Each structure stands twice: as C-alpha cells, then as structure tokens.
Amino acid sequence: MTQTTTVTLNETQLRSLLAELADGARAFRFEVAPNPCVGAALVAGGQVVARGYHRVWGGPHAEVEVFAAARAAGVQPSECDALVVTLEPCCSFGKTPPCTDAIRAAGIRRVVVGALDPDPRHRGAGLKLLAEAGLEIEFVPNASPLEKLAPHFLRWSDIDRVRRPRPWAIAKWAQTRSGHLSPPAGVGDGRWISGPEALREVHVLRGRVDAIVTGVTTVLKDNPRFTVRPPGDPARPPLRVILDSYLRTPTDGRLFEPPGAGEGAGAIHVLCQAGANAARHVALERAGATVTGLRSSEEDHVALRDVQEWLWDHGVRRVLLEAGPQLLSRSLEAGFVDQLRVYTGNVAGGEGETMAPWFTRLKLEERLDREIGGDSVFESFVRNEA
Ligand SMILES: NC(=O)c1ccc[n+]([C@@H]2O[C@H](COP(=O)([O-])OP(=O)(O)OC[C@H]3O[C@@H](n4cnc5c(N)ncnc54)[C@H](OP(=O)(O)O)[C@@H]3O)[C@@H](O)[C@H]2O)c1
Structure with missing residues (x-):
C-alpha cells in the first residue's frame, strides 16, 4: 500500500x-x-x-x-x-x-x-x-x-484481590433439566448428561486453564481422567488437583493411567488435611501423585481458602472447577467462583443435590444463553460481594 x-x-x-x-x-x-x-x-x-x-x-x-x-x-x-x-x-x-x-x-x-x-x-x-x-x-x-x-477485569485488578490473590475460577457442570448433576438411574451410564459436542468444548476449555480442581467423591464415583484431547490443546495440560481430606483417592484409578496418543495429562496433586493417613500418602506418591497437607475447614474438609493460596503459589491463574454439587456449592458459598459454564442436557430428573437454587441465589452478570448439539449452555460472571 x-x-x-x-x-x-x-x-x-x-x-x-x-x-x-x-x-x-x-x-x-x-x-x-x-x-x-x-x-x-x-x-x-x-x-x-x-x-x-x-x-x-x-x-x-x-x-x-x-x-x-x-x-x-x-x-x-x-x-x-x-x-x-x-x-x-x-x-x-x-x-x-x-x-x-x-x-x-x-x-x-x-x-x-x-x-x-x-x-x-x-x-x-x-x-x-x-x-x-x-x-x-x-x-x-x-x-x-x-x-x-x-x-x-475491574474486579480482578481490584486492590483487595491483588493483595489477597486467588485464581480466576470457572465452575463448569452438566445438569439435567431439574438441575441434577447425576442423571436418573439407567441413563447415560450414571454420569453422561451432555452430548459429544459439549464434551469437545470442554476439552478446549481444559486446554485453556492452568488447573482442573475436583472433589474426591467425583473421583470415586466417575473414575475420571481429566485429560485434554483435541480440539483442546494437549500441549499444555492443566494440573489435576483433587481435594481429598482423608486420602481416599484410589491408586488404581484411570487418573493414573498414562495419557493416550495425542492426549495431554497434567501432574496430579492431591490436597488433603495435614497429617492424613501416612500409608495412603506414600501409596499415592508411589502411584505418581504429589500429596500436600493443608489446614482443615470447620466442616472437616480441606480448607478452601488454603486451596486458593496453594493454587496461586503453584502459578495457577485460571482454574476449572469440575466437581459434584458438594464442592461446587461450598465454593460458590465461599465466593471462590468467578464464572459459570453450565450445560443443560435433554434429560429429566436425576439424583443427588440439585444446583437449581443457585441460579436465584447468585448475582449473575453478562449472561449468555446458547446451544451446542442437543444441549443448552448458560454462561455468566458471578459477582461476589467483597
Ligand atoms: N454433571 C457434572 O458436571 C458432574 C461433575 C462432577 C461430578 N458429578 C457427579 O457428582 C457426584 C459426586 O458429587 P459430590 O458432590 O459428592 O462430589 P464432589 O463435590 O466432587 O466431591 C465432594 C468431596 O470433596 C471433598 N472435599 C474436600 N474439601 C472439600 C471442601 N472444602 N468442601 C467440600 N468438599 C470437599 C469431600 O470429601 P473429603 O471430606 O473426604 O475430602 C467431599 O465429600 C458424582 O455422582 C458425579 O457423577 C457430576
């Protein structure tokens, strides 16, 4: 020109x-x-x-x-x-x-x-x-x-948050039309609610966070791997962080299997209560995990504030919370969730605690509704009170 x-x-x-x-x-x-x-x-x-x-x-x-x-x-x-x-x-x-x-x-x-x-x-x-x-x-x-x-971004760069930093947390879950995270008996092998298109999107999202955080019950019930497969970027797989107060994570789970061809699998970290079972600690480290003891909460779980600090100290700035209703609810209550991505599948009913009440309890902003495959997707930011 x-x-x-x-x-x-x-x-x-x-x-x-x-x-x-x-x-x-x-x-x-x-x-x-x-x-x-x-x-x-x-x-x-x-x-x-x-x-x-x-x-x-x-x-x-x-x-x-x-x-x-x-x-x-x-x-x-x-x-x-x-x-x-x-x-x-x-x-x-x-x-x-x-x-x-x-x-x-x-x-x-x-x-x-x-x-x-x-x-x-x-x-x-x-x-x-x-x-x-x-x-x-x-x-x-x-x-x-x-x-x-x-x-x-104004909240992220707010001086209080800068002084007491914690990662940006995206809570992602798949739910039935009633807000249940587990489908009714006999549907989706007890765990699948959303379709393959949604799953592909989740792999993309996993490739764009520094860590995935889950609770031990999800590991025990679903035997997940939390790997990144294309179209996600397997070259930078996020840390896989399990909140497991009493070291119940099984050492023979799929989590510990080596990644398949073209698949990315991040380091496994198990965060437990300080002083948890020494034999389990050794067994998990032998299986390939790094085990860290943190303080316990009033409810006798790993304290979520300490988890935030641990994540930050390990360079985690953007985290994906892929957990069941217990850990999701505790994290939302504590104000440790910044963003939601919720897939609603065309499934009625379900089992366990429903997440539906959270949609009226939370202060949500910049909402977006869209469709992917047969699922509807809801995205928003969560405005936590200071
Ligand atoms: N649809 C979905 O997107 C989706 C995603 C994940 C799971 N799920 C389903 O959810 C079900 C499991 O539900 P869940 O709610 O029990 O699983 P979860 O929230 O993933 O795990 C709960 C466990 O995390 C541990 N934990 C450690 N620190 C905690 C803390 N500060 N606060 C709360 N929990 C803490 C607790 O066990 P300890 O006290 O022993 O540490 C607790 O029992 C499974 O059936 C699974 O299929 C669905």
Missing part, C-alpha cells in the same frame, strides 16, 4: 470506532476472563484497514492480532496513520510479551486509546513508555469504559 496523505478521524469518529471495537471485544468476554476484553483497529487514509481482538486467555492481545490481520491483508502497520485500541497497551510480560514492544516494532506513529488499564503494573505506564519513544498518544476519555466493557 502506498500512502501519501494522513487523514485523521475526528473525535466523534474515534468515539464511534472505539464503541464498535468494544462491542466486538465483548463477544470474547468468557474466553478471555480474567483478562480484559480489548479491540483494536488500524486506520489509514481515514479508513479502518484492519481489526483485531483479544480472543482467548493466554492468546495474542488485540494489538498483535490487528497487526497480523493487516499484514494478512497486504497492509504494513508502519504505513498506517494510527492504531486505535479500546484499552491502554500493556507494558509487562504476562502470558505474552508487552504490547508496547510490538507497537514500537511495528513502526506505529500514533496511538489512540479509549481507557486506562487499572492493573497496578500499568495505569498509564504503557502510554508514558510509548510517548517517551516518540509516539503521538491520544486518550479519548470515557470512550470504552471498563465498567461497561469488562467489569470482571
């Missing part, structure tokens, strides 16, 4: 572009959380020549996506008049390198942003760095406010 004139967008046009990018970015809210939803565009000659969005947690940021989109369309970012982005570009290493480096390397001369990043590591630091590097910076106040675009 040969470009000779610089045609800048006026403030109204910039606001409208930032609003449009914000709408596009919100579509990925459940995939990127706890990261913010971010959209970016490259503008040349008064026209948008490429758009990019942060689509997946751990994946490229919107700035990197828009540069790739431009290049794929035969446009060099350095030939464009401006990069317009809904949020201040990051300037620190996370799962990906700083966007400020990518922007400088791309030869961008002007950056327009619609919101500052409240992350204590940023807060204007990214813009300052770019300005010091000689880029022209324009801030359009209130153009893409995080209160509307990504309230979940």
